[in-house]
Amino acid sequence: MSATLLDGKALGSRIEDSLVGRVAALKSRGVEPHLAVVLAGDDAASHVYVRNKQRACERCGIKSTRIDLPSEVSQEELMQVVSDLNAEDSIHGILVQSPTPPSTDELSITEAIDPAKDVDGFHPMNLGRLVMGQSDGLLPCTPAGVMAMIENAGINLQGANAVVIGRSRIVGMPLALMLAQKGVDATVTIAHSRTKDAAEICRQADLVIAAIGKPTTVKADWIKPGATVIDVGINRVADESREKGSRLAGDVDPEAAEVAGYMTPVPGGVGPMTIAMLMTNTVRAAEMTLE
Secondary structure, eight states, X not given: OOOEEOOHHHHHHHHHHHHHHHHHHHHHTTOOOXXXXXXXXXXXXXXXXXXXXXXXXXXXXXXXXXXXXXXXXXXXXXXXHHHXXXXXXXXXXXXXXXXXXXXXXXXXXXXXXXXXXXXXXXXXXXXXXXXXXXXXXXXXXXXXXXXXXXXXXXXXXXXXXXXXXXXXXXXXXHHHHHHHSTTTOOEEEEEOTTOTTHHHHHHTXXXXXXXXXXXTOBOGGGSOTTOEEEEOOOEEEEOTTSTTSEEEEOSBOGGGGGTOSEEOOSSSSHHHHHHXXXXXXXXXXXXXXXX
């Protein structure tokens, strides 16, 4: 058996296409959706991610503004930039690209963003809405993208056993909340670095979501035949056979595709969906200003 691949690139493209009409409707009412992205430092991967987000804005008709700051930026300077963006009515979404420089406190910066402009969905107020079972606001982009892929594939999670490997505030914890919400109704286990026999727990699962940032950790023999496997990881690993000397690898061993019923590829799986949901949040934030 070989898994059906869940094509995040194709679904993300359809979601972006669906936003074009919503953007046009907003512009007809005098509102131009506007995303501001703050990039501090010289992290190469961050620059790639930001360029991809800017291109997505262009595809959707969303205005984008990029604010580049040096790696030596102070906490106070970065907080002032966020404060200025909060006060600018024409800006509907604010994203501070992670990671921020080591001299800054990323959590404090996240908390400083106006929750109504928090298109990453990481502000405590937006995460708190998830705890209360409210999913109509600004949702964390990667978890929202994962849920959209599952729904699009027609996978019924009612009563299913789901294992989320990883407990970060960015992916693991909010995703567990979404899976357990009424209407989805999965039974959720959160596994992490202190979990005893994570492999055996995964073998009982109908859905395994790996979000730990360690390449090929989840092996094929961890997966129950026919289970759905969502690989959130994107890791660069050495590969001398390639021109760049490296390649991208997920948190799941590709051989798991021989056991799983559905599986996301890396790249081309969750990554494009994260950007599509960021665009969705930006449009939603603009729409909320008219409500």
